[in-house]
Amino acid sequence: MLSGSASPLxxxxxxxxxxxxxxxxxxxxxxxxxxxRRLGQPQVVSEMIAGVxxxxxxxxxxxxxxxxxxxxxxxxxxxxxxxxVGLSLYMFLVGVEFRRDLFANKIRSATSVSLAGMIVPxxxxxxxxxxxxxxxxxxxxxxxxxxATLYLGASMCITAFPMLARIIYERxxxxxxLGTLALAAGAIDDAAAWCVLAVVLASFGDSWTIxxxxxxxGALYALVVLTAxxxxxxxxxxxxxxxxxxxxxxxxxxxxxxxxxxxxxDFIGIYAVFGAxxxxxxxxxxxxxxxxxxxxxxMTVVFLLPLFFTFSGLNTRLDTVDSWGxxxxxxxxxxxxxxxxxxxxxxxxxxxxEDQRTSLAVGTLMNARGLMELIILNIGLQKGIIQPTLFSxxxxxxxxxxxxxxxxxxxxxxxxxxxxxxxxxxxx
Amino acid sequence: MLSGSASPLxxxxxxxxxxxxxxxxxxxxxxxxxxxRRLGQPQVVSEMIAGVxxxxxxxxxxxxxxxxxxxxxxxxxxxxxxxxVGLSLYMFLVGVEFRRDLFANKIRSATSVSLAGMIVPxxxxxxxxxxxxxxxxxxxxxxxxxxATLYLGASMCITAFPMLARIIYERxxxxxxLGTLALAAGAIDDAAAWCVLAVVLASFGDSWTIxxxxxxxGALYALVVLTAxxxxxxxxxxxxxxxxxxxxxxxxxxxxxxxxxxxxxDFIGIYAVFGAxxxxxxxxxxxxxxxxxxxxxxMTVVFLLPLFFTFSGLNTRLDTVDSWGxxxxxxxxxxxxxxxxxxxxxxxxxxxxEDQRTSLAVGTLMNARGLMELIILNIGLQKGIIQPTLFSxxxxxxxxxxxxxxxxxxxxxxxxxxxxxxxxxxxx
Numbered sequence: 001m002l003s004g005s006a007s008p009l010x011x012x013x014x015x016x017x018x019x020x021x022x023x024x025x026x027x028x029x030x031x032x033x034x035x036x037r038r039l040g041q042p043q044v045v046s047e048m049i050a051g052v053x054x055x056x057x058x059x060x061x062x063x064x065x066x067x068x069x070x071x072x073x074x075x076x077x078x079x080x081x082x083x084x085v086g087l088s089l090y091m092f093l094v095g096v097e098f099r100r101d102l103f104a105n106k107i108r109s110a111t112s113v114s115l116a117g118m119i120v121p122x123x124x125x126x127x128x129x130x131x132x133x134x135x136x137x138x139x140x141x142x143x144x145x146x147x148a149t150l151y152l153g154a155s156m157c158i159t160a161f162p163m164l165a166r167i168i169y170e171r172x173x174x175x176x177x178l179g180t181l182a183l184a185a186g187a188i189d190d191a192a193a194w195c196v197l198a199v200v201l202a203s204f205g206d207s208w209t210i211x212x213x214x215x216x217x218g219a220l221y222a223l224v225v226l227t228a229x230x231x232x233x234x235x236x237x238x239x240x241x242x243x244x245x246x247x248x249x250x251x252x253x254x255x256x257x258x259x260x261x262x263x264x265x266d267f268i269g270i271y272a273v274f275g276a277x278x279x280x281x282x283x284x285x286x287x288x289x290x291x292x293x294x295x296x297x298x299m300t301v302v303f304l305l306p307l308f309f310t311f312s313g314l315n316t317r318l319d320t321v322d323s324w325g326x327x328x329x330x331x332x333x334x335x336x337x338x339x340x341x342x343x344x345x346x347x348x349x350x351x352x353x354e355d356q357r358t359s360l361a362v363g364t365l366m367n368a369r370g371l372m373e374l375i376i377l378n379i380g381l382q383k384g385i386i387q388p389t390l391f392s393x394x395x396x397x398x399x400x401x402x403x404x405x406x407x408x409x410x411x412x413x414x415x416x417x418x419x420x421x422x423x424x425x426x427x428x
Numbered sequence: 429m430l431s432g433s434a435s436p437l438x439x440x441x442x443x444x445x446x447x448x449x450x451x452x453x454x455x456x457x458x459x460x461x462x463x464x465r466r467l468g469q470p471q472v473v474s475e476m477i478a479g480v481x482x483x484x485x486x487x488x489x490x491x492x493x494x495x496x497x498x499x500x501x502x503x504x505x506x507x508x509x510x511x512x513v514g515l516s517l518y519m520f521l522v523g524v525e526f527r528r529d530l531f532a533n534k535i536r537s538a539t540s541v542s543l544a545g546m547i548v549p550x551x552x553x554x555x556x557x558x559x560x561x562x563x564x565x566x567x568x569x570x571x572x573x574x575x576a577t578l579y580l581g582a583s584m585c586i587t588a589f590p591m592l593a594r595i596i597y598e599r600x601x602x603x604x605x606l607g608t609l610a611l612a613a614g615a616i617d618d619a620a621a622w623c624v625l626a627v628v629l630a631s632f633g634d635s636w637t638i639x640x641x642x643x644x645x646g647a648l649y650a651l652v653v654l655t656a657x658x659x660x661x662x663x664x665x666x667x668x669x670x671x672x673x674x675x676x677x678x679x680x681x682x683x684x685x686x687x688x689x690x691x692x693x694d695f696i697g698i699y700a701v702f703g704a705x706x707x708x709x710x711x712x713x714x715x716x717x718x719x720x721x722x723x724x725x726x727m728t729v730v731f732l733l734p735l736f737f738t739f740s741g742l743n744t745r746l747d748t749v750d751s752w753g754x755x756x757x758x759x760x761x762x763x764x765x766x767x768x769x770x771x772x773x774x775x776x777x778x779x780x781x782e783d784q785r786t787s788l789a790v791g792t793l794m795n796a797r798g799l800m801e802l803i804i805l806n807i808g809l810q811k812g813i814i815q816p817t818l819f820s821x822x823x824x825x826x827x828x829x830x831x832x833x834x835x836x837x838x839x840x841x842x843x844x845x846x847x848x849x850x851x852x853x854x855x856x
Contacts, residue, residue: 012810015509019691019700022513026684030677043676081443081506085450248471249458252730256454263447272447295726302680382440 009074017070018078022307024070028054029306041406044163044370047306048399051313057392061319071314083311086304087375088262088276093297094162095280096289098187109352110184116348117185117366118157118192121340125156128336132329132390137320140384150200151385154193155377155394156337160370160402161190167365167409178358178413181349182365189366197376198270201383210269217268222278225261230282237284246291254283254292273375312374312395315381320389321396330393337397338404342367361413368405373398437502445498446506450735452498456482457734469834472591472798475734476827479741485820489747499742511739514732515803516690516704521725522590523708524717526615537780538612544776545613545794546585546620549768553577553584556764560757560818565748568812578628579813582621583805583822584765588798588830589618595793595837606786606841609777610793617794625804626698629811638697645696650706653689658710665712674719682711682720701803740802740823743809748817749824758821765825766832770795789841796833801826 009017029050036046053059060067071079129152130145132138139148164186173179198218202211236254240246258276265275283289321327346363354362377394380386386394437445457478464474481487488495499507557580558573560566567576592614601607626646630639664682668674686704693703711717749758774791782790805822808814814822 011505011508014505015512016691016694016700018509018513019516019687019694023684023687023691026680026687030680030684033680034677077439077442078506078509080439081446082510084443085446088447248726248730249462251726252454252458252461255731256451256458259447259451259454263444263451266444266447272444294722298676298679298723299727302676303683 009072014075014078017072017075018082021070021075021079021310022303025050025054025306025310026303029309040410041403042163042166044160045399045402045406047309048312048370048374048402050306051309051311052316052318052395052399053313054310055313055316057313057316057318076311076314079307079311079314082304083307084262084272085259086300086306087308088258088272089296089300090162090305091273092258092276092280093293093300094165095277096283096292097165098277098281106180106184109349109354110181110188112352113181113185113345113348113362113366114188114192116344117159117189117341118196120344121156121337122153122196124336124340126150126153128152128156128333135329137387138390139386143385147200147203147385150203151380154196154200155373155380156340157189157196158193158369158372158376159186159189159341159366160368160372160405161186162372163368163370163402163405164365167406171414177354178361181354181358182362185345185362185366190372193372193376197379198274201269201271201379214269218265218270218274221261221264221268221275225278225282229257229279230284233282234284237286237288240288240291241286244287246288246295251292251295271375271379308371309374312378315378315388316392316395317388318392318396321392326389326393330396333393334397334400337369337401338367341401357413357416361409364405364408364412367408368402369398370402373401437500442503442506445500445503449498449503449507449738450731453478453482453734453738454731457737468838469831470591470594472588473827473830473834475737476740476798476802476830478734479737479739480744480746480823480827481741482738483741483744485741485744485746504739504742507735507739507742510732511735512690512700513687514728514734515736516686516700517724517728518590518733519701520686520704520708521721521728522593523705524711524720525590525593526705526709534608534612537777537782538609538616540780541609541613541773541776541790541794542616542620544772545587545617545769546624548772549584549765550581550624552764552768554581556580556584556761563757565815566818567814571813575628575631575813578631579808582624582628583801583808584768585617585624586621586797586800586804587614587617587769587794588796588800588833589614590800591796591798591830591833592793595834599842605782606789609782609786610790613773613790613794618800621800621804625807626702629697629699629807642697646693646698646702649689649692649696649703653706653710657685657707658712661710662712665714665716668716668719669714672715674716674723679720679723699803699807736799737802740806743806743816744820744823745816746820746824749820754817754821758824761821762825762828765797765829766795769829785841785844789837792833792836792840795836796830797826798830801829 029047032050032053033043033046036043036049054067054071056067126149129139129148129150132152133143133145133148143151164182167173168179168183198214202214236250240250258279261275261279262272263275265278266272283292321330342363344363345366346359349359349362350356374395377386377391377398381388381391457475460478460481461471461474464471464477482495482499484495554577557567557576557578560580561571561573561576571579592610595601596607596611626642630642664678668678686707689703689707690700691703693706694700711720749755770791772791773794774787777787777790778784802823805814805819805826809816809819
């Protein structure tokens with residue numbers, strides 16, 4: 001079944017291999033997750049690292065043949081398609097958990113923090129982008145100055161909103177000044193990042209017709225889903241609230257809508273994650289949201305999402321970062337990312353009258369890139385905007401900023417807040 | 429994205445298409461399911477039919493280009509791999525629900541019913557198999573007399589155990605004489621069918637080494653999982669019972685084991701469904717089983733399992749059953765299936781002293797082929813044992829016997845039992 005011969009694998013052999021890949025991915029993610037938890041890191045960090053470990057950078061370096069046998073080229077369409085479905089279901093759940101009500105409070109300072117945390121890294125990223133354009137092997141050959149600037153700018157200002165939200169909920173900070181501010185800023189940031197990404201991706205279309213389809217179609221999709229879609233879904237929500245149960249029929253309908261929304265947004269060129277997220281935001285809250293989480297969360301997060309990290313890791317080639325010069329570039333990118341995002345968010349929070357510790361904590365949390373960064377990087381790589389070397393440098397930046405977040409948060413805020421009794425134990 | 433050109437689809441295009449396929453599949457399954465429910469048929473019947481509708485027999489006949497664009501050859505590995513994972517997760521859950529305790533009661537009459545329901549259809553199927561071997565386009569070219577007899581015998585004696593179990597639980601018959609007898613007989617039948625299937629498949633191996641690997645390996649796998657595996661898992665069950673929760677870490681471990689078990693049994697040649705089912709049987713009952721069902725059932729049954737019915741339907745070509753002769757063969761197969769299975773089970777129950785209605789009900793329920801039949805048929809087709817025409821004839825038999833079960837049950841048992849107050853309302 002694991003034939004190493006040159007003959008192409010049959011449909012059946014690929015499906016047999018898929019079981020082994022899934023078993024291997026689950027094993028590595030859980031093993032790394034177990035170690036990460038001992039070090040106080042959240043699961044997302046460990047899965048980012050697990051992905052890199054399974055790719056050519058580590059597994060492929062230690063045992064090239066084993067890596068090629070377990071993850072042959074022919075199996076990539078299966079892994080990719082399954083990982084995209086997992087990602088779409090995950091983004092739908094993130095949308096379901098999105099707190100629309102938080103916009104009402106703290107809207108001004110949150111907007112400032114969010115804007116500062118978008119504009120400064122965007123400018124720094126743009127500068128670095130136009131600088132790196134001259135380096136060979138960084139951007140695709142036909143990428144223009146403007147495109148390089150836009151793409152690197154956008155990919156610098158990403159925030160790991162789902163991770164930020166999870167840290168805040170898990171530690172019982174939802175009601176505090178820090179929690180409200182960070183969640184609202186993260187939410188705005190997240191929504192804005194998707195818009196920027198849509199514009200940037202649209203600008204890479206072969207023509208402005210394609211760009212207009214992406215931007216106009218995306219706006220229309222969001223409008224329809226958040227008005228007509230939302231009112232239709234709220235009727236479903238009322239039914240669930242009354243009966244206390246979501247029928248298989250209705251559950252199937254919701255899944256169908258998630259897949260359809262993912263397809264539409266993929267098709268018009270602004271990516272499935274956006275379509276699924278918007279649909280999640282449009283879902284009614286209350287009983288139905290609770291049931292959806294109960295039925296979907298474990299399978300999505302534990303079973304399907306690791307596939308995305310794996311696919312991303314398979315594309316990460318740390319061996320292409322093979323000179324002091326390139327490591328220097330990685331350091332510059334990392335520094336710009338931290339100063340631009342963390343620094344700017346801290347400064348904006350301070351200006352809006354938050355105390356030193358709270359401002360530092362906001363900067364720390366907003367600085368984590370997490371899964372969102374990997375999404376934009378994979379899109380860039382797949383579209384030919386960036387090449388494997390720059391992709392790998394950006395993955396390093398994403399992993400390091402995500403890795404930093406938990407210990408930094410603990411250091412600048414956690415231990416003091418815990419001493420005062422306003423913070424739960426670290427996430428486990 | 430839905431390019432109809434001859435150029436091969438890229439990994440990205442295939443993943444975009446997969447979203448559309450999933451949306452379409454969910455839509456068709458739910459629409460047919462909605463209609464089937466109005467007619468008092470369970471969801472499994474509607475999904476069998478939905479699969480056939482989406483295949484070349486209906487969708488492909490009405491709009492050949494649309495069918496080819498939505499389900500191109502290149503997308504089959506993705507659909508197949510995902511459907512196999514869904515099937516494996518489903519069989520694991522069926523294993524988790526398997527009532528080991530039922531073997532204790534009613535063991536004698538259940539064994540008789542089960543044996544009668546295996547031996548008679550096996551003999552009839554074998555006869556038909558050796559008769560059809562002379563017809564062109566039925567069996568693969570290199571299939572011997574013995575192999576044709578064995579395969580058709582085995583595929584005649586399948587019972588839709590999960591469906592049978594669902595009907596009995598849903599109608600509150602678990603405690604009755606009928607419920608206990610049918611469940612126990614179905615369970616024995618199910619276990620025996622997998623063993624027969626393993627032997628039959630093994631006999632198609634290129635050599636007896638392969639057959640020995642399948643039979644010996646399968647037996648060893650079952651032994652290890654049901655002893656060492658079961659004792660390891662029961663510790664996990666105790667932990668869950670004490671804490672009341674299954675951690676993501678443990679849940680990931682269980683999923684990893686399901687994938688690994690599926691891979692092992694696929695690899696040795698007795699199919700993933702067997703490995704996953706045995707692992708499910710080995711799981712402890714109680715809290716952990718309840719949590720697993722809560723987390724996995726909806727996503728597996730509503731989201732992933734329809735992929736299997738679709739893949740099966742894509743292979744069903746009713747247009748190959750294109751002459752009175754072939755429809756005659758289909759009728760003979762159907763009659764042999766009903767007389768062999770339903771008739772023999774009824775007779776065995778009568779001999780063991782059950783009353784007329786109960787015996788008829790047992791025969792009716794045991795006669796439904798359901799999903800299990802599609803599994804053995806797809807394996808046969810994929811291994812080249814049977815050809816599309818015989819595959820389609822057998823699918824007709826599977827659909828018709830499954831379709832018959834609910835109304836027949838209602839007619840011979842349901843209405844009378846309901847009048848006496850010992851039966852709940854029909855499944856909805």
